[in-house]
Amino acid sequence: MRPSGRQPDQMRDIRITRHFTRHAEGSVLVEFGDTKVICTATVDRGVPRFLRGSGSGWVTAEYGMLPRSTNTRSDREAARGKQTGRTIEIQRLIGRSLRAALDLNKLGENTITIDCDVIQADGGTRTASITGACVALMDAIAVLKKDKNGAMKGNPVKQMIAAVSVGIYKGEPVLDLDYAEDSAAETDMNVIMTDAGGFIEVQGTAEGAPYSQDELNAMLALARKGISELLELQQQALAD
Amino acid sequence: MRPSGRQPDQMRDIRITRHFTRHAEGSVLVEFGDTKVICTATVDRGVPRFLRGSGSGWVTAEYGMLPRSTNTRSDREAARGKQTGRTIEIQRLIGRSLRAALDLNKLGENTITIDCDVIQADGGTRTASITGACVALMDAIAVLKKDKNGAMKGNPVKQMIAAVSVGIYKGEPVLDLDYAEDSAAETDMNVIMTDAGGFIEVQGTAEGAPYSQDELNAMLALARKGISELLELQQQALAD
Amino acid sequence: MRPSGRQPDQMRDIRITRHFTRHAEGSVLVEFGDTKVICTATVDRGVPRFLRGSGSGWVTAEYGMLPRSTNTRSDREAARGKQTGRTIEIQRLIGRSLRAALDLNKLGENTITIDCDVIQADGGTRTASITGACVALMDAIAVLKKDKNGAMKGNPVKQMIAAVSVGIYKGEPVLDLDYAEDSAAETDMNVIMTDAGGFIEVQGTAEGAPYSQDELNAMLALARKGISELLELQQQALAD
């Protein structure tokens, strides 16, 4: 039934490659099937003005797509002079989600900037970004731990987080939508959860018909399954 | 327990005033307690380029806050030369939600532009905006119906929609958060539903601790109650 | 002769409502007939860089129109990323005029920001804005007087100011033009005066034929009459 021939509750092949580029404190290539995102985490001393002197750290995120990561070329945002609304919405979601992984007070007055750059897109770029960025964040925290001047106050990591998309496609709940499904789905939902099974964010949008409470529950059950697999793969990557 | 003394499942006083300003095809002042938003609906012939020749219409929305609608003055976005990420996120949500109310094919090649301008803010501006804008949209459709040249193809109204915020405040699920609650809530969720009880959009964000499936369900139950009251008030306003 | 049936020297119904919104130090709804403007005054400690350490305060103004305050919707300036030339011209005029009402040295190093937002337009928005904003400014000054840390040096209020438009319409000088007159007038003049009868600003533009010294004098006489009525209404509002 699915264009890819997958089972409704089947994720695509997931790959998480650490140390993908060499300059960043954390650098991960995350692949959800044909969706490929470079996630880097950069550590800087200091925090934005609204936190100065608070003792608290900050995590922020930026997102971009290479112009030809998609089937038809989209304008380069740097050349247009403006990020699209979609980009802004996504990078706010990534930043918010990753802040939930940390105790910002323990981070000390450090800022971690996450960059998620999509080099090839096939649906689910925001959930791949969050899942990969969380691994890059762990690598950046590890660098900060070794830094005598980093001034962290204990381990800031509260929990791992991962994200997956679910949806209703041709009337049936499915897990981890690719582009062919995403563009035709009746409902599209992004779910971000912790390794303790709590929700960080649920965003479900009816693209066609409204969805019912039962459909919502079915999608959340699929998301729970997918996220537990992603959390396992994150741990394997971090163990390498 | 709530700062306002309300019951957990109690909405604020809601007022919907039609024909608030005189130029727009639809013009509504919506009040959720001290949150006050002017919602106008403007009808224009023609559609954006990507729809030309498709026979389909379009609904889009823009959102703004007067600089001193809030407790401390925020920069005027027109003077900064840029809308904030929050504004962009909200206006995309409003537009997406209102498009769900209509059959755009029946609208014909007309564009309805919704403007939601907050003149006083006390939490819940996006849900008030959607609820009020849906009424302004109905007035605009009524104008278009009378217009011989409007070229609608039957009644484009599929369903009424309304929106409310729910959240976990001091550990308890509450309905229709005001600013005092919103800024201290552990979880904040915006729910948009149809008059048939389907979900158009659910956006739930853990601001502090993650939330559980039970908490999610409790919040959705409150939202369902609040939205049924709002749908009733919309009908009363439209009956006047 | 006038589209509204008014006498040449007759103002529209004027209403000045204080405390229109609840957050700002001064908040006034001013109505010149169907022209309705929300004027707020915000007090902030500190001054722009060019005045730091001077001991002097500052008053600045911003102006905007809701997109559908006019008969056809105009682009939202925040979305365009740019204020129009007209907006910039008007807000410079408002700020300059209100600075004339105060002794900025006595204000101390405080900044008062005036926001004039037109929610419904029917001609004369800039003169209504100045007239209403002067009342909001008085309320803001009163708040500052009660503030022990506000550091004013005596009463900064030198004089009340008010503004009105006059013009030549169908060959005859008229007072307080509405949109129907304004868009067809041969000459359009905005006059801002003090309660002692001095001129703060005179801006007279020939839209069609040039105007003579006699016409100029006739318009100024009308303006003088209108402004004395506005100053009276400002006092009544402040006395409430």
Add this chain to the structure above:
Amino acid sequence: MRPSGRQPDQMRDIRITRHFTRHAEGSVLVEFGDTKVICTATVDRGVPRFLRGSGSGWVTAEYGMLPRSTNTRSDREAARGKQTGRTIEIQRLIGRSLRAALDLNKLGENTITIDCDVIQADGGTRTASITGACVALMDAIAVLKKDKNGAMKGNPVKQMIAAVSVGIYKGEPVLDLDYAEDSAAETDMNVIMTDAGGFIEVQGTAEGAPYSQDELNAMLALARKGISELLELQQQALAD
């Protein structure tokens, strides 16, 4: 009494040099003492969208100052990415004034763009710009007259216009203020008149104390004298 030793009703040395640069249809260097402005007039076929098909032409103006035309360098507006409010105000004034010189219907669907670029500033740049630009405009009209395809409908020139500043300096009305006077004047007024003695625009601003009707009249009398001299010099330049 005046820093320059001039009489209160004495203009600075005025020079109007036609054909100053070689590419533009009209190109004038205008000098009001040490204020030097290059005014060019460019003729283009066609009109802005709002006039297409109307048969009417258009005149528009842009103004700029070389960054070091002033005593301290000001930011280059092209590099800042934004024209200042002052620039926008001035170029709107120049355009409006020059449109008053022509019958735009007779101009046919042609656009004349005036560029006024200040290469050295010493007060009065906007009045010098208008006075010089009117001469450049005449040269551009002459080019258009010879153009068989220009499609003018008769002579579009209704009248010559010229502009001068007047003010109250140390309590006394003075004509054609230089920078030393302008920056210390109590009142600053720009007056634009036709060769038939009518007013096109009067803009008088109290920088310090308000001004009286008598002072207004005294300033207008000075302006009338100065403008008649300028109109004479324009004619001499055009006769060369």
Add this chain to the structure above:
Amino acid sequence: MRPSGRQPDQMRDIRITRHFTRHAEGSVLVEFGDTKVICTATVDRGVPRFLRGSGSGWVTAEYGMLPRSTNTRSDREAARGKQTGRTIEIQRLIGRSLRAALDLNKLGENTITIDCDVIQADGGTRTASITGACVALMDAIAVLKKDKNGAMKGNPVKQMIAAVSVGIYKGEPVLDLDYAEDSAAETDMNVIMTDAGGFIEVQGTAEGAPYSQDELNAMLALARKGISELLELQQQALAD
């Protein structure tokens, strides 16, 4: 002598990987040692306005660096709302160079857009970009050749081009500078040549002391050697 231990006339390891991403007509990963750039070529029907109806095609290029492709994170240009001067200079060079590879008249009214996105930087990003982009361009031309509607008029490929940097480092001419050399070089020169040995562009800048004609000649000799190696590698990649 060189930080990398290379001989003065030794290139870094060069790798050219075609079909690196799957959506673009041409997609190449080019590596000059640790410098890695994704070069894509996108084919669109139609040309920019200034070429419409001319029968001629167009090639244009855009360049960007991922924020953390460098040792310290640079601002994301899309978020700043502006490309840097360096970016603009580089993308103009890339576009100009690649246009030299083609006979644009034979291309027909098609536009090929080159995107060069640096994912890891270690000096020489512009020369790597040009060298890789020329291969991507060939793949795009091959796609266009098979397209019945592409309307090319014969083979538009005039010549292959490749680019390399040379410089004076510690007094000695060296080939293909990495970042450690580039940031300390006295002279930095970028050379772009055809497979027939002609120069397309030479840009040599003295960063420290001026350079002599002899040094210029020595650098050009090194460039000639490096470029012949690059042209060979391009052919091998295209033969795969």
Add this chain to the structure above:
Amino acid sequence: MRPSGRQPDQMRDIRITRHFTRHAEGSVLVEFGDTKVICTATVDRGVPRFLRGSGSGWVTAEYGMLPRSTNTRSDREAARGKQTGRTIEIQRLIGRSLRAALDLNKLGENTITIDCDVIQADGGTRTASITGACVALMDAIAVLKKDKNGAMKGNPVKQMIAAVSVGIYKGEPVLDLDYAEDSAAETDMNVIMTDAGGFIEVQGTAEGAPYSQDELNAMLALARKGISELLELQQQALAD
């Protein structure tokens, strides 16, 4: 053979007029035939952030063309809100070249800003700008020398620089191209040299066919001749 009738190795008439405007520390009108550029040099205490505390000074440049300096009017960059790529490329070249004239450490923490504004263009505006700006720079340095608080550390002038364009026009190498030649040249090269005969920058672009090493050498020989004449004229101007 040349449109102007000049010999292949003949410069246009060159004029360098110092003290052209009165406010700037250095102000030069430079004319290369019909190309006329105002070059000013402004001295400011302090340096950009990246140099603060380094003891080193800075030289930066900005470039602009009056909209009608060219045959057809180009958009005013200040009004477009953006400098073109060409402008940015040119001003970077001017700044880089002039920094090569000075020992920035001896300049002390002062910034010299060069503004090159083209009032009439006929090819070669960038080389005229550099040649004229170097003279303005000398005048600014002289002002700084007399300034007790300027805090220079000895004479920062290392060498004079001058610039000229050369090219291949109708198959023959020519010196100092005017617009008629420039727009038809097969190769266009800008050369910047010191008074000791070293190269500061060479930028040679094949506009049509690639160029050979022999042609490169021939162009450099012409450039050397032209630059020696320019250096002589700079000295004459500075001696006045």
